[in-house]
Amino acid sequence: MNKQEFQIQVYPLKNKLFRFAKRILDQTEEAEDVVQEVFIKLWMRRETLAEYRSIEALAMITTKNMCLDRIKKRKYPVERMDNHRGYIESLPMETTPDYSDEISRIRLAMNELTEQQKMIVQLRDVEGYEFEAIAEILDMNENAIRVNLSRARKKIRETLNNTRIYEYQRN
Amino acid sequence: MNIKEIERLIEKYYEGETSTTEEQILRDFFQNNEVPEHLREHKPLFSYFTGEKDVEITNPDFDRLLDERLDEVPVIRSVSWRSSIYTMTAVAAGLIILVAVMFNFRQDLSKTRTASTPAATQSDQAAFIEARQTLLFVSARFNNGINEIQHLEVFDKGLEQMNKLSSFYQYESLIINPDELQNPSSNSN
Numbered sequence: 001m002n003k004q005e006f007q008i009q010v011y012p013l014k015n016k017l018f019r020f021a022k023r024i025l026d027q028t029e030e031a032e033d034v035v036q037e038v039f040i041k042l043w044m045r046r047e048t049l050a051e052y053r054s055i056e057a058l059a060m061i062t063t064k065n066m067c068l069d070r071i072k073k074r075k076y077p078v079e080r081m082d083n084h085r086g087y088i089e090s091l092p093m094e095t096t097p098d099y100s101d102e103i104s105r106i107r108l109a110m111n112e113l114t115e116q117q118k119m120i121v122q123l124r125d126v127e128g129y130e131f132e133a134i135a136e137i138l139d140m141n142e143n144a145i146r147v148n149l150s151r152a153r154k155k156i157r158e159t160l161n162n163t164r165i166y167e168y169q170r171n
Numbered sequence: 172m173n174i175k176e177i178e179r180l181i182e183k184y185y186e187g188e189t190s191t192t193e194e195q196i197l198r199d200f201f202q203n204n205e206v207p208e209h210l211r212e213h214k215p216l217f218s219y220f221t222g223e224k225d226v227e228i229t230n231p232d233f234d235r236l237l238d239e240r241l242d243e244v245p246v247i248r249s250v251s252w253r254s255s256i257y258t259m260t261a262v263a264a265g266l267i268i269l270v271a272v273m274f275n276f277r278q279d280l281s282k283t284r285t286a287s288t289p290a291a292t293q294s295d296q297a298a299f300i301e302a303r304q305t306l307l308f309v310s311a312r313f314n315n316g317i318n319e320i321q322h323l324e325v326f327d328k329g330l331e332q333m334n335k336l337s338s339f340y341q342y343e344s345l346i347i348n349p350d351e352l353q354n355p356s357s358n359s360n
Contacts, residue, residue: 003241003334011234014226022226032230036237043241074223102215103222125220130190150187156216 001046010042013056016127018096024067025121026111034070038062060137064119071115078165104161117152120145125153172200175206181213265306274304275334299330 001009014035021031041062042049054056110118119138123129131142137143180197183189189197200206201217276295 018228019223019226032228032233035228036233036240039237040240040244043244044234104190105218106215106219108187112299122190126223128195130191145185150185153185157212160215161212171241 005112006043006046009037009055010059013059014039016042016056017059019126020119020122021063021067023118023126024064024115025070031067032149034063034066037066054136057133057136060123064137067117067127104159105163106156106162109156112159113152113155117148117155119155120130120149121152124149172196174210177210181210245286261306261310263330264309268302268306272299273333296330303330 017035017038018031021034022028025031025034038059042055042059046092049058051053110121113121120134123134123137124131129137131145134140134145135142140148177197178195180189184194184197187212198221201214202221206214217268275298279295
């Protein structure tokens with residue numbers, strides 16, 4: 001596969017990969033870095049790309065793994081004053097608390113989800129993937145995906161209702 | 172799509188039981204219609220997902236940077252794992268054959284120390300040549316892009332060493348049987 005073919009087949013995926021990375025990392029620049037790294041990795045493996053059923057699935061899986069690795073590296077072990085091992089997250093959340101706007105509230109609610117739930121919601125509700133595709137990307141079975149999807153959606157609804165009440169009380 | 176249908180779909184939605192088509196119906200409904208009061212709480216969620224689909228990389232240099240980095244990647248033909256296994260198997264097989272033949276050869280030599288005839292050397296060389304051909308056959312079957320000359324070199328070395336060995340044992344036999352020097356038999360050369 002030469003560079004032109006690669007650009008035609010793989011470049012169109014860039015925004016989808018970016019959205020996925022940004023959902024996991026909640027950082028714009030880092031998400032862009034990850035997408036670059038994923039493309040380079042795919043480029044280095046271009047001879048074997050034809051063996052894959054779906055380059056898109058491969059790209060998404062690679063993105064997922066890279067993001068999860070980065071999240072792991074964010075947590076530094078730290079000796080606290082009381083001698084209990086603690087962990088600090090070194091990066092500030094890009095999404096800052098802002099209850100004024102409905103959309104901001106949803107963004108916050110999404111950040112409350114577990115990593116797995118974030119990924120499932122992103123793949124289903126934003127990108128519209130079928131369960132089969134999500135199962136391949138996340139290496140989960142379809143039932144588990146459905147259950148987690150339901151939990152995630154209910155959790156968002158609940159968070160929205162709570163912050164809405166809070167907002168009413170403030171006013 | 173009437174309101175009752177929408178309500179039913181919303182129920183299914185929170186249970187994770189809607190299809191992708193039904194989910195699109197819900198998103199469209201909340202995007203395009205006057206939403207009744209009792210359903211208004213759901214609108215932000217579906218609007219949010221509709222909006223998120225449009226998120227893109229805003230960095231104008233992204234494509235150019237990526238292009239540059241792709242050019243930097245060296246053109247290494249990555250050897251796939253499978254062909255490495257074939258290569259290793261072929262080399263291992265070759266080494267085993269080499270060791271077996273040499274082992275045999277040494278055994279023959281130690282049995283017939285004083286009778287290292289040109290004829291004996293010839294037949295061992297023949298055996299060696301045959302072993303070499305076997306290896307070539309094996310490696311030709313298994314290998315795609317590996318330089319076969321590498322294997323030939325191993326065997327040529329073996330052949331060389333064998334020739335050296337045979338002359339060594341001849342001299343050794345002379346040392347062990349000094350009488351041979353004085354009364355050379357027709358066997359040694």
